[in-house]
Amino acid sequence: MNAIADRYRIRADAFEGKVAAVRPGQWGNGSPCDEWTARDVVGHIVDMHGAMLRPFGRDLSSASSVEEDPLGALRAARADVEAILTDPVLAATEQETPMGKVTAEQHIDQVVSADMVIHGWDLARATGQDDTIDPGEVARMWPEAQSIPEVMRTPGAFGPGIVVFGPEVKVPEDAPLQDRLLGLMGRDPQFH
Incomplete structure (x- = not known):
């Protein structure tokens, strides 16, 4: 395997573990993403997997919906994307x-793979799980997060209803790096 496929697998395993740990009564919990429930966070990740397939004229495989079975929907979407990552052509x-x-593979790495890291925090925070992001991931994402272009914070800039990053949340300069990263990504690290 290559580094991008390996990184995707590690990130997907971590996100899938959080999805598997959500208790049935928690799917409607609010998340740090405005107007999204815990189920909506998983739905977004599944939808983004579908977006990675569109340039190939593919759609997500038939699977349970996120409404019926969030974990099953995620696993099916994951298999679809891994099929691209494991095919060298x-x-x-x-x-x-x-x-x-x-x-x-770069598109997958930059979009849905990285998305699972931050949305894993969202899901963990929404459902009372450990929300610690791997420090290596925080360090890897930190340099780019410091220079997020304003267009990435503009609702609808990449299509109707698409919001890439919310407005920056101010976090003290001496806060842990994870909190400062989350603030740059438009999250309130104190969300409960």
């Missing part, structure tokens, strides 16, 4: 994205 296929031309 598909993984290297270049495609146009809102941020320029990149390979499919």
Whole structure:
């Protein structure tokens, strides 16, 4: 395997573990993402997996819906994306994205793979799980988070209803790096 596929697998395993740990009565809990429940967070991740397939003219495989079975829907979406990452030709296929031309594996790495890290925190916070983000992930994401272009914070800039990052949440400069990262990503690290 390559580094991108390995990183995806590690991130997907962590996110899937959080989904598996949600108790039935917690799916309607509010999350740090405005207007999203815990179920909506998983729905977004499943939808983003589908977005990674569209350049190939593919859709998500038939599976349970996020409404019926969030874990099953995530596992099916994950298998669809892993099929691209493990196919050297598909993984290297270049495609146009809102941020320029990149390979499919780079697009997956930059979008849905990274998304699972931050949305894993959202899901954990919404459902009372351990919300510690791997310090290596925090360190990896920190440099780019410090220079998020304003267009990435503009609702609808990448299509109707799409919000990439919310407005920055001010966090003390001496706060832990995870909290400062979350603030740059539009999250209130104190959300309960």
